[in-house]
Amino acid sequence: MAETASGSQDKSVQVKLVLLGEAAVGKSSVVLRFVSNEFQPNKEPTIGAAFLTQKCRLEDRILRYEIWDTAGQERFHSLAPMYYRNAQAAVVVYDVTKATSLEKAKSWVKELQRQANPNIVIALAGNKVDLVQSSSSSSGASSSPDSEDEADDATATPGETPGSPGEPESLRQVPREEAQAYAQEAGLLFFETSAKTGEGIVEVFTEIAKKIPIEHILAASRNNSGRPGAGGRGNNAREENVNLQDDQAKTKDACNC
Ligand SMILES: Nc1nc2c(ncn2[C@@H]2O[C@H](COP(=O)(O)OP(=O)(O)OP(=O)(O)O)[C@@H](O)[C@H]2O)c(=O)[nH]1
Numbered sequence: 001m002a003e004t005a006s007g008s009q010d011k012s013v014q015v016k017l018v019l020l021g022e023a024a025v026g027k028s029s030v031v032l033r034f035v036s037n038e039f040q041p042n043k044e045p046t047i048g049a050a051f052l053t054q055k056c057r058l059e060d061r062i063l064r065y066e067i068w069d070t071a072g073q074e075r076f077h078s079l080a081p082m083y084y085r086n087a088q089a090a091v092v093v094y095d096v097t098k099a100t101s102l103e104k105a106k107s108w109v110k111e112l113q114r115q116a117n118p119n120i121v122i123a124l125a126g127n128k129v130d131l132v133q134s135s136s137s138s139s140g141a142s143s144s145p146d147s148e149d150e151a152d153d154a155t156a157t158p159g160e161t162p163g164s165p166g167e168p169e170s171l172r173q174v175p176r177e178e179a180q181a182y183a184q185e186a187g188l189l190f191f192e193t194s195a196k197t198g199e200g201i202v203e204v205f206t207e208i209a210k211k212i213p214i215e216h217i218l219a220a221s222r223n224n225s226g227r228p229g230a231g232g233r234g235n236n237a238r239e240e241n242v243n244l245q246d247d248q249a250k251t252k253d254a255c256n257c
């Protein structure tokens with residue numbers, strides 16, 4: 001069934017997504033985890049930007065993320081508008097062990113809210129949460145954050161969790177509650193993630209996918225995709241062109257959304 005032969009045969013909805021954030025917070029690692037389910041402990045800084053794609057299957061539709069992973073180094077800042085222009089989604093990443101990276105994230109959010117697509121879906125991701133979890137893997141040895149002033153209790157004794165959070169607060173510089181409150185106030189999705197363990201990664205992209213105004217995108221792409229006659233603003237008119245039933249069988253590379 002399905003082949004109603006109405007011309008174009010888009011099987012998935014393309015969503016342009018950009019990653020922004022301070023250098024070394026783990027943007028590329030988040031993408032690598034999402035796209036390839038891998039982690040590289042010594043990932044090199046991105047130069048300019050990298051482009052990757054990944055499919056994400058929701059209940060009744062498939063999104064194809066076109067991901068622009070930007071370089072966080074300041075010298076590349078001026079390139080960013082090229083990547084967030086027309087983006088339907090953004091993931092702004094900070095590092096939970098580095099307070100300044102949240103400040104940088106906030107300034108990216110402001111820039112997006114001023115200059116990007118007004119309907120852009122923005123997620124804030126506090127990455128490297130494995131470093132502040134006492135449970136198992138986090139050997140804590142990797143990167144000692146330049147703890148400037150406040151060293152709270154440097155008694156990182158993960159064995160003796162006193163009954164509350166169980167996190168070595170010495171490494172955490174951004175309390176979850178603080179970032180979450182900011183995200184709520186600014187209208188952002190919020191996650192804590194670890195590209196190293198995979199925690200929270202798929203959720204970021206799944207929750208974004210759920211918030212994307214798919215019908216808008218479909219309508220816009222119909223209008224732009226070389227079919228000059230293809231109707232005007234009918235947002236919901238083109239669903240038959242997304243042949244999800246056929247596609248689901250094929251997309252083994254889809255994320256676990
Ligand atoms: N422990 C831990 N390390 C991470 C995590 N994510 C990234 N890293 C490490 O942090 C370093 C920087 O990661 P990248 O992914 O290159 O960071 P980036 O934000 O892309 O950096 P730029 O491309 O320079 O903007 C690398 O050594 C990663 O292995 C994480 O979730 N946990």
Ligand SMILES: [Mg+2]
Binds near residue numbers: 028029044046071072
């Ligand atoms: Mg990078």
